[in-house]
Amino acid sequence: MMSEAALEEVSVLSSIYCGEGELKVRQQDAQDGLMVQINSSVGGERRLDVSLLFHLHPPYPLCPPAISVSSSSLSRTQCQDIRQKLLGQAAALPPEPMVHRLVERLQECVEVMEMCEELQRWSLQLQLTGRLLLGRCILVILLGARPSIKEFCRLLKTVKVDVDSSGRKCKERMMKVLIESPSSPSAGHGLQGFVVKSYESLPELSAAFQELNMTEIYQQILPSLSG
Template identity: 65%
Template sequence: MSEAALDEVSVLSSIYCGAGEFQLLQQSAEDGVLLQINICVERERRLDVSLSFHLHPHYPSRPPDISVSSTGLSRSRCHNIRQKLLEQAATLPPEPMVHQLVEFLQECVELTEDCKGDQDGVEQTVGQEQWISVLLLDHIRSRNCYIGLLECWTQQLQLTGMLLLGRSILVILQGAKPDIKKFCRLLKTVKVDVDSSGKKCKERMMKVLIETPLSSSCGYGLKGFVVKNYQSLSELTASFQELHLTELYQQMLPSLRDWQHAGSHGD
C-alpha cells in the first residue's frame, strides 16, 4: 500500500470517530485495505447508510471499489448511488479520495427518492433469474474479520444471505447467479482467515453443496446478511424451515453428511 493510502486510513479513523462510524476490515500489502464507513444522512428523515471501500494496492492510482447499503433504501437505489459514486471517483485526480466521496454522497445524492426499503427481502434484477446456493466453509478462526468480509461482499454484489455457525459452517446466498459465482471466487482468491499457525489464508476448501434457481414459493425470508449460531441438527433444520427452504435442505443434506463423515475420519 502507498504511504498516502495508509495516511488516509489514519485520517478517516479520526474524522469518523463516533461509535460504529469507522471500521477497518482488512489491511495487507497483497490485497490492499477494506474499510467501512457508516454515516447518517439527514434529509426529510434520518437515513443510515453504510459505505464499504476496497482500496487496491495501487490506490489511489486506481479508484476504490465501493458498495452501498441501507435499511432505509431499496436495493436498486443503493445500486444507483454506488454507480454515481464510482462515476465521481473516476473523475477525481489520483490522490486520496474516500472522504471526498463520502461528502459527495451526503451533499449531492438525493437519498430520499424511492425510500421504500426492501419489503420482500430481495429485489430481482431485470433480466437475471434469482438463484440460491449453500456453501460449506472449512473454518472461521479470525471471526470478526472473516464475517466482516462476507457481509461486505454480499452488499457489494447485491446478494442476501445467512451465515450459520455450528458443527458445519454454512453460507446461504440468494441473488443473480453471476454474482454468487463472483462471491465464491472471492472466497478462494482473497485471504479471508488465518490457518492453525496464525498465518493469513484463503478459503480454498470451500464447497458448494447445492445451487439452484429460486422457486417463487421459497427463500424470501432472507434479508441483508444475517449471522446465526446453531447447536444441533434440529436447530439447523429449523433455520432452513424458517426461510421456507425445507426442500432445498433435504436436497443438500446427503452432501453435508458425506462431508461430516469424511471429516470425522480425516486427520
C-alpha cells in the first residue's frame, strides 16, 4: 500500500515542477508504489536536459527511492556517475520525503562534472598530469613544468568554473596554493593523466596521497585542511 507521505509529496512536487512536461507520474500502483519522472534543465552556461525517474516503493520514505538518470546531452557513464551520487545522497538523508532535495542535488552534480571537464581540458592543453580530489575541501595536485602550473592557477582564478550561492557561474577566488615542491623521476609519483577522485573522510584523502607516494606532502598540508 502506498504511503500517504509519498502521495502528499507527489502533490507538492506537481506544484513545484508545474511547467509543461516537467513532471509525469509514470506509475501509481498499490503494490509496487509510485514512479515519478522529473525533467530538468541543469548546468552552467551550457544547459543540459536531464531526466530523473524516481521509484517510490510502498515503504518510502522509510527506504530511499530507486533512481534512474537519462539524458541526450550526457554519456551513459556520466548518467551512471550522477545516479550513484544521488543514490549515495538518498541513503544518507533521514527517512522523510526527499525527491525535491535530490533534484536540487542534480544541479550540483552537473556543475561539479562541468568543472572537472574544464580542469581536465586545461591539464591536457598545458601538458600537466594530476588529481582532482573532491570532498570537504577540493584539492588539485599538479605535476609538470612550473610555467604550465602557474598558467593553470591563473585560469582557475580568472575563468568562471565555480558557481555562487545564486547559481551563477563565477570565478574561483578562494583558490590558494598550499605547497610547491620540486619533483624528480626517482620520486615515483603515480600520476598519469588527470584523474578525478572523490573522498569522504581524511583517512580516504590520506590514502589517495599515499597511493601517489606523496604522504610527506599530505602531512605538510594537513594543518591547512584541519583548520
